[in-house]
Amino acid sequence: MTKKKNDAFEFLSPKIRLFLSADLIGSTALKQAVGISAALKKDGAGFSSTHSGWISPILFFYREFTKLFFTSWDDERKKYEKRHETSAIRERPFLWKSAGDELIFCIVLETEDSLFLSIYAWMSAIRAYRERTSVLERALDVKSAVWVAGFPVLNQEVALPNEQFIFKDEVSRVEGDYTTNLMNLQEHYRNIKKSNWKIDFIGPSIDTGFRLAKFADSRRIIISVELSNIMARCSLTKMKENDICIYFDGMVELKGVVGGEPYPIFWIDVSSNKYYSESLQKITRSDAISLENLEEFTKAFIDEHKKYLFLPFINGALNPDLRAPPANYRTQIEHIAETLKKEMRKESDLEKSLANVEVDPDEVPKHQLNVSLPKGNEKTTLLIDEDGN
Amino acid sequence: MNQSHVAMSPAQAIEFSVPEPTGLRRNDVEALAENIAAQMGYLPGADIFSAVVEAGGRVDYKDYWDSKNIDSGSLVVYGEGNFEIFLSTETSHLRDKFTVAHELGHYVLHYLYPRQVLSKPINYLKADRYGTNKTEWEANWFAAAFLMPKRKFTNDFRSAQGRIREVSELFGVSESAVKIRARSLGLTHKDDEKEE
Numbered sequence: 001m002t003k004k005k006n007d008a009f010e011f012l013s014p015k016i017r018l019f020l021s022a023d024l025i026g027s028t029a030l031k032q033a034v035g036i037s038a039a040l041k042k043d044g045a046g047f048s049s050t051h052s053g054w055i056s057p058i059l060f061f062y063r064e065f066t067k068l069f070f071t072s073w074d075d076e077r078k079k080y081e082k083r084h085e086t087s088a089i090r091e092r093p094f095l096w097k098s099a100g101d102e103l104i105f106c107i108v109l110e111t112e113d114s115l116f117l118s119i120y121a122w123m124s125a126i127r128a129y130r131e132r133t134s135v136l137e138r139a140l141d142v143k144s145a146v147w148v149a150g151f152p153v154l155n156q157e158v159a160l161p162n163e164q165f166i167f168k169d170e171v172s173r174v175e176g177d178y179t180t181n182l183m184n185l186q187e188h189y190r191n192i193k194k195s196n197w198k199i200d201f202i203g204p205s206i207d208t209g210f211r212l213a214k215f216a217d218s219r220r221i222i223i224s225v226e227l228s229n230i231m232a233r234c235s236l237t238k239m240k241e242n243d244i245c246i247y248f249d250g251m252v253e254l255k256g257v258v259g260g261e262p263y264p265i266f267w268i269d270v271s272s273n274k275y276y277s278e279s280l281q282k283i284t285r286s287d288a289i290s291l292e293n294l295e296e297f298t299k300a301f302i303d304e305h306k307k308y309l310f311l312p313f314i315n316g317a318l319n320p321d322l323r324a325p326p327a328n329y330r331t332q333i334e335h336i337a338e339t340l341k342k343e344m345r346k347e348s349d350l351e352k353s354l355a356n357v358e359v360d361p362d363e364v365p366k367h368q369l370n371v372s373l374p375k376g377n378e379k380t381t382l383l384i385d386e387d388g389n
Numbered sequence: 390m391n392q393s394h395v396a397m398s399p400a401q402a403i404e405f406s407v408p409e410p411t412g413l414r415r416n417d418v419e420a421l422a423e424n425i426a427a428q429m430g431y432l433p434g435a436d437i438f439s440a441v442v443e444a445g446g447r448v449d450y451k452d453y454w455d456s457k458n459i460d461s462g463s464l465v466v467y468g469e470g471n472f473e474i475f476l477s478t479e480t481s482h483l484r485d486k487f488t489v490a491h492e493l494g495h496y497v498l499h500y501l502y503p504r505q506v507l508s509k510p511i512n513y514l515k516a517d518r519y520g521t522n523k524t525e526w527e528a529n530w531f532a533a534a535f536l537m538p539k540r541k542f543t544n545d546f547r548s549a550q551g552r553i554r555e556v557s558e559l560f561g562v563s564e565s566a567v568k569i570r571a572r573s574l575g576l577t578h579k580d581d582e583k584e585e
Contacts, residue, residue, distance in 0.1 A: 335456035346525075354533055372505065
């Protein structure tokens with residue numbers, strides 16, 4: 001097997017990550033409704049509890065939903081592997097963040113199959129969670145948004161120092177800049193087990209995902225344009241195989257996204273009442289979009305906003321069309337790898353040059369060097385003589 | 390020699406020299422750096438950018454990470470009191486300060502010194518951000534001494550009882566630069582550096 005050119009910098013290999021957000025509906029209202037009054041003692045003398053009844057539904061969500069998704073994902077992977085007689089999918093989803101009442105999972109997409117099995121497992125988890133909570137008195141419903149983000153072009157991995165190491169000698173590079181970050185990522189990936197860094201993800205695609213999440217409701221998983229594009233290009237078979245339909249709900253302005261121009265809202269139906277959902281679709285005339293139209297439009301949209309977006313690709317996709325990066329992508333990555341090597345050598349040289357030769361603070365220099373520093377010319381033009389020197 | 394005052398765009402083809410090692414010992418380079426700092430009126434922790442402008446330098450930024458940018462030059466000298474320093478758009482201010490002092494080192498050691506002391510006919514000079522020979526070491530020695538002159542650094546380091554962050558703020562350099570400087574002056578060993 002031939003080695004990849006940028007093996008030395010694993011984090012520079014093109015990656016596309018799928019982000020799946022699940023947010024509780026009505027949790028703010030629940031917290032407010034049972035707020036402080038329920039926590040107070042009946043006689044008004046101090047507090048009788050710390051949480052006043054809202055914490056359990058949230059903790060239930062944290063635990064149950066996570067378990068349901070991971071179980072569902074494992075089941076789907078087994079089915080996939082059985083169907084394809086392979087065990088090609090190595091990357092598993094993990095909980096990236098919990099923010100308030102929102103859980104966000106993330107997975108590196110190795111192929112289009114890992115995309116579809118993750119989406120399907122996600123839909124199953126939402127439905128299963130809803131079914132499980134429907135019999136509970138205080139459980140809350142869930143809404144979701146899903147998006148993809150490409151790395152290391154457009155979005156970035158960032159190395160954040162673990163707090164206990166931030167002022168230690170081992171973490172000497174704490175300056176916050178791109179160059180330092182790449183060096184720190186290299187340090188992290190060289191020895192993940194003993195790493196002083198934790199990895200986070202930032203970038204415009206992730207911001208867009210957060211903005212889109214505001215449009216989700218219990219029936220609709222909102223999906224980003226880039227994700228819609230990949231799904232449309234994957235193949236009709238996979239969509240049908242996984243019983244996934246995509247709908248369109250108009251264009252909206254998302255603050256700061258694609259220059260503030262209208263952005264399409266695409267969604268997948270996860271309502272638990274199919275009859276209700278279908279009858280609603282009939283009166284709103286919101287038929288599922290054909291994959292051809294979806295591919296055509298998302299491609300046109302990305303092209304129209306090429307200042308902000310490019311056609312997504314999955315590095316290990318089975319379909320060659322989905323594997324192809326945009327023009328100059330690989331050249332840019334190779335240039336980054338080369339520049340990083342040079343920056344690291346420069347840093348190492350600096351340390352060697354200053355550390356290897358000790359300076360005697362009391363020694364008198366052997367030479368008196370008379371170099372005089374001229375003052376700057378007022379004009380910044382060149383003075384050349386008649387010979388052109 | 391008659392000189393005609395012709396304005397020339399830096400973009401025009403010019404034959405640039407590249408830095409050549411002076412062969413000076415580190416102590417001599419450091420003494421020269423401190424002398425130049427005195428000529429510039431630069432005090433440790435002060436604004437090196439303004440000092441460079443006073444000396445006829447200009448500071449500009451370049452994105453070295455962009456594959457379209459094939460020129461990795463970091464210093465261009467057009468004449469005495471007329472030079473341009475290029476910094477990376479993607480590095481922190483503290484790192485930039487060290488880079489400015491480093492490029493100033495190239496200007497003094499590899500342009501002014503050969504012209505004024507060795508009478509070498511160097512007209513234009515260009516240094517690369519990723520240079521690898523002994524000249525880089527010399528420019529590093531210069532930068533360290535320019536920003537952290539040994540006597541003041543030794544005294545302040547002792548007064549601060551070796552607290553790295555405090556000294557780094559005093560001299561306006563990165564903590565790693567303080568650690569390396571303290572080690573090279575024999576003030577600490579790698580194992581006994583204090584953190585706040």
